[in-house]
Amino acid sequence: xNKRNTYKIKTALSSAIMFAxxxxxxxxxxxxxxxxxxxxxxxxxxxxxxxNGAPNPEYWNIDEGTGPNNDGWGNGxxxxxxxxxxxxxxxxxxxxxTAQKEDYQGSAYTSAKIQTKTKVxxxxxxxxxxxxxxxxxGMWPAFWxxxxxxDEVTWPQCGEIDIMEYTGDKPTILHGSVHxxxxxxxxxxxxxxxxxxxxxDTGFHIFGIEWGPDYxxxxxxxxxxxxxxxxxxxxxxxxxxxxxxxxxxxxGGTFPGPPSEETVFPQTMLVDYIRVYx
Amino acid sequence: MLSGLLGISTVSCxxxxxEDVAFATFPAIGEIFNDTxxxxxxxxxxxxxxxxxxxxxVDNNVSYMGSxxxxxxxxxxxxxxxxxxxxxxxxxxxxxxxDLSGFDALxxxxxxxxxxxxxxxxxxxxxxxxxxxxxxxxxxLTTNWTQFIIPIPDPSKLIQERGMLRYAAAGIGEPxxxxxxxxxxxxxxFEKLGTIAQPKPAILGGEDVEEQGFSGSAIDLAGRxxxxxxxxxxxxxxTVTAAPSYFNFVSxxxxxxxxxxxxxxxxxxxxSATITATLDGVKATGSLTLQVGEDFEFAPDPTLPQxxxxxxxxxxxxxxxVDTYNPYWDTSTTQGEQTVISGQDILHYTSLNYVAILTxxxxxxxxxxxxIHFDLLTADAPANFIVKIKDFxxxxxxxGGDDQEVAYTVPSSQITSDEWAVLDIPxxxxxxxxxxxxxxxxxxxxxxxxxxxxxxxxxxx
Numbered sequence: 001x002n003k004r005n006t007y008k009i010k011t012a013l014s015s016a017i018m019f020a021x022x023x024x025x026x027x028x029x030x031x032x033x034x035x036x037x038x039x040x041x042x043x044x045x046x047x048x049x050x051x052n053g054a055p056n057p058e059y060w061n062i063d064e065g066t067g068p069n070n071d072g073w074g075n076g077x078x079x080x081x082x083x084x085x086x087x088x089x090x091x092x093x094x095x096x097x098t099a100q101k102e103d104y105q106g107s108a109y110t111s112a113k114i115q116t117k118t119k120v121x122x123x124x125x126x127x128x129x130x131x132x133x134x135x136x137x138g139m140w141p142a143f144w145x146x147x148x149x150x151d152e153v154t155w156p157q158c159g160e161i162d163i164m165e166y167t168g169d170k171p172t173i174l175h176g177s178v179h180x181x182x183x184x185x186x187x188x189x190x191x192x193x194x195x196x197x198x199x200x201d202t203g204f205h206i207f208g209i210e211w212g213p214d215y216x217x218x219x220x221x222x223x224x225x226x227x228x229x230x231x232x233x234x235x236x237x238x239x240x241x242x243x244x245x246x247x248x249x250x251x252g253g254t255f256p257g258p259p260s261e262e263t264v265f266p267q268t269m270l271v272d273y274i275r276v277y278x
Numbered sequence: 279m280l281s282g283l284l285g286i287s288t289v290s291c292x293x294x295x296x297e298d299v300a301f302a303t304f305p306a307i308g309e310i311f312n313d314t315x316x317x318x319x320x321x322x323x324x325x326x327x328x329x330x331x332x333x334x335x336v337d338n339n340v341s342y343m344g345s346x347x348x349x350x351x352x353x354x355x356x357x358x359x360x361x362x363x364x365x366x367x368x369x370x371x372x373x374x375x376x377d378l379s380g381f382d383a384l385x386x387x388x389x390x391x392x393x394x395x396x397x398x399x400x401x402x403x404x405x406x407x408x409x410x411x412x413x414x415x416x417x418x419l420t421t422n423w424t425q426f427i428i429p430i431p432d433p434s435k436l437i438q439e440r441g442m443l444r445y446a447a448a449g450i451g452e453p454x455x456x457x458x459x460x461x462x463x464x465x466x467x468f469e470k471l472g473t474i475a476q477p478k479p480a481i482l483g484g485e486d487v488e489e490q491g492f493s494g495s496a497i498d499l500a501g502r503x504x505x506x507x508x509x510x511x512x513x514x515x516x517t518v519t520a521a522p523s524y525f526n527f528v529s530x531x532x533x534x535x536x537x538x539x540x541x542x543x544x545x546x547x548x549x550s551a552t553i554t555a556t557l558d559g560v561k562a563t564g565s566l567t568l569q570v571g572e573d574f575e576f577a578p579d580p581t582l583p584q585x586x587x588x589x590x591x592x593x594x595x596x597x598x599x600v601d602t603y604n605p606y607w608d609t610s611t612t613q614g615e616q617t618v619i620s621g622q623d624i625l626h627y628t629s630l631n632y633v634a635i636l637t638x639x640x641x642x643x644x645x646x647x648x649x650i651h652f653d654l655l656t657a658d659a660p661a662n663f664i665v666k667i668k669d670f671x672x673x674x675x676x677x678g679g680d681d682q683e684v685a686y687t688v689p690s691s692q693i694t695s696d697e698w699a700v701l702d703i704p705x706x707x708x709x710x711x712x713x714x715x716x717x718x719x720x721x722x723x724x725x726x727x728x729x730x731x732x733x734x735x736x737x738x739x
Binding site for chain 2: 135136137168169170171172196197198199201202262264
């Protein structure tokens, strides 16, 4: 896999090998950066989506509607999130989030968003999910974390870690970002990764981070493609408190732009598992 | 067997094959042209009839990569050697071919001497069965090198393909007066991109079409807008035309109609049958439902003696040499040409905007004739129907400044839906057509009549 998924800026590392050997040794062509890799292999939360029906309420809250300010969740997103089976269900070992084109509650599209606020919150760790995403202009799936103090300090002071963001018009491109005070919205600390000779919508890929006190490592499958440290943030580092997990499939919005005539509906984002290690 | 063994020897590093090898395999070579043609053999370039045979060359001064590219000089319309450029590149040797099943696209870089739209670039044409032709159509070239990706509709079909590349390009400008230009193609190869995904095949342009059919007749689905669309790594949906043999066709009632692997629908008896298709297991959008009614009623038989007639299309007469009943010109949407119903020849056009019957090779001298006759049957609502006669003039070629093209409009009042209109039009109605000794084409044109049968086309006195 490493041979195909060549990463051009920093040397790609096999995270599988790193975990197996627990090495702190790094290979990097960027000699000025000291990257830190931890061994995080103690499972503290996992959802394998093995029970058909609604997502397990022990872990998951279901967000509905168009956001607290009815502004498309702050991003101009076009979908109305629902808890209906046609948008959100667990079947045959997968979480299925399906974007539909339908007039519903004043929106032209429906989809779903689930999150673990107050139910699964962790500081540091290895967060990963195995996901197959949809394709086409306007599709905007994401697997991300928000600081659990969002209600007290508000965004972006609470911090946001985007483990996987992808827009369906660029089926080979993955975005990994952090948002915090002074580096948020259109100006996050971010890096994109291009899958070579493959795409994110034709099979499952593992999207993950390893997050420690002064670093967040981003990987896809067995390729480490970015490390973000406090030095990269043009502002306060706000990633030393508990975060919760969010999975959603947005349609349209400022980041991907609206769907086109050619965008296929319905389409489903499949999540095989979500696991958190310490 | 020999070529099979050769094939094995080129793809394997070990010489341990035995004489018991059961299946011939062919070399999985993707490259077609880098700085020279690759593994094409010596006799690989076959121009189309009427195209300029010398249009293609290797240009050692222009290249995207390396030292050379393929150069095509599209001729002017009045070029005596041919008024367009077009050819196939076929792997040399009967029974030869390449195994392209491990690739997913034909890719190349191209540019032109000016911004221009090329009619067709594709592959799969071998001047044999041409089973697996696939094309990009209306390919926009600019003066900068641009990469083009032609996805293979279903690579698993291409285990022995000789047709590596094909192109057809005409000049720019008014029909008959086109001016030529040059385009270059480089780094032509089949490759496995791994990013060709989300197939969306379609037949009948993705529409559910219902048509009247007649037992004993046949419909060629090749002309019915068969396509495969893939999403490329860039996120763009790229549609290619795909030959019928890429599809598996299914008839809902094989007693009424059945389809063979070349896409020929045979209509057998009264009833209704819907033709649908899959491509590599993916259901194609679009369908063709045939309502097969009573036997087809033909136009009245002509009664004039052969000696008074110059026949273009009629089973009642001996026809003159006709080049084509549909040249499929770039801006024409018209599909179909001659077909057979119950053993009788007939012209069947669908999606007509205009179509030409060409007699350019042997021009017609209708000086002694007084009328043009044809019979027209349509289920469409009556509409005006335009007939144009084009005389190529003394120079005998399309264009050149001495042509006459004159139209006559058959008023809608002379046409009734579902009844043969027997049209006998005095040539004097074609006002201004003073030359009739070098007639090279008849053009039918309509806005309202799009699906029609035509029979018994002839000049008479």
